[in-house]
Amino acid sequence: MKNNFMKMVLGFGVIMLLAACGSKAELSDYLEVNFSGYDTMGTATYEIDQDQLIMDTFEVSDNIFDLDLETLNEIDAMLSAYSVELDKENDLSNGEQVVVKLTVDDSKTKKLKTKDEVKVTVSGLEEPKELSDEEIEKNVVVNFNGVSGKGTLMIDTTFSDDLRGLTFESSQDGEIKNGDTVVVSLTEGSRESLASLGYVLTGKGEAQFEASGLDVVAENPSEIANMEDIERFISEGINREYQDSSWGFYKYEIIKGNTYYRQFQRDDEASSWGSSPSNGTLVNVYTIKKYDSDGKVEDTFTAIYGFTDIILDEDNMANVAEMNKYSDTYDSTYSLESVEKLLEGYGYQVVE
Secondary structure: OHHHHHHHHHHHHHHHHHHHHHOOEEHHHHEEEEEEOEOOOEEEEEEEOHHHHHHHHHOOOOOHHHOOHHHHHHHHHHHOOEEEEEOOOOOEOOOOEEEEEEEEOOOOOOOEEOOOEEEEEOOOOEOOEEEOHHHHHHHEEEEEEOEOOOEEEEEEEOOOHHHHHOOEEOOOOOOEOOOOEEEEEEOHHHHHHHHHHOEEEOOOOEEEEEOOOOEEOOOOHHHOOOHHHHHHHHHHHHHHHOOOOOOOOEEEEEEEEEEEEEOOOOHHHOOOOOOOOOOOEEEEEEEEEEEEOOOOEEEEEEEEEEEEOOOEOOOOOEOHHHOEEEEEEEOOOOOHHHHHHHHHHOOOEEOO
16 A cells, blocks of 8 residues: 555656646746836837746756757747737827737747736836926017018027927918917927927927918009109119220220019028129119210120119108119120020019
């Protein structure tokens, strides 16, 4: 009887030993899911405790350098046999669940098993601070520059601390006119940075401002109340430009052609060096003939003469003291028709 009992104990021990040797580690036992960031904007990451997994499955100490090559290859195969996937990693809120999907490739290792999925509840996310449109309006300062219809804006902010680096923009920049409601909104980069700063928008992330203070230039020269004054200035200017020689060496014949007007400066002229037309430009085209002392034509060329920066006040009166002279010449290789066509190509229109 005693011998039979001993045989039973010994057999049970062998069975337990074989079972232990053939058991697989449960991958989910080594899984840790961490949450960081702020509520509604949280981020999930996962980690598998590979060190503990190796020690438990291969019963090794911390020193893996004592292992033989075959065991090292088995460890490497096991670590490459599993995959982990989170169904949602960003924009997380406290209380919602993240599903972790686990898989093991049995053809690579016999050391692992796993559940198909594990559900983890999001927790520990801090409450974000709020940034309202009212707060944006209070801390954004805009200045309008240029001329009405092509106005630009300069944006400054008075935010401090974490929000001092926020930047703003407007899709209307460069096309603003007086009276426009201009929408200034957070740039895409600043919107993306709010989460890392611990802020959430409660509105659209924008503020509205009414444009004012932009210079006014006439759409059509007929709108200029003191047009006759400007025409007189042009006439006097061209005559000063081409005065006859006091000693009779040469003299000029000035033949007036068409008058042209352009409301706005072209974008590609904005950075030109030297004399260039700006906004509100009125010019006359002249054919200039220069005669020598014998009365023979010495030279013939085309001249453009007028004024730019013709800015109007509330009564549509141009401030002639603030106008800037604009002139140019084209030598005899250019015909009058070619010069006029160039002006039209630059956006000028004939004044009837």
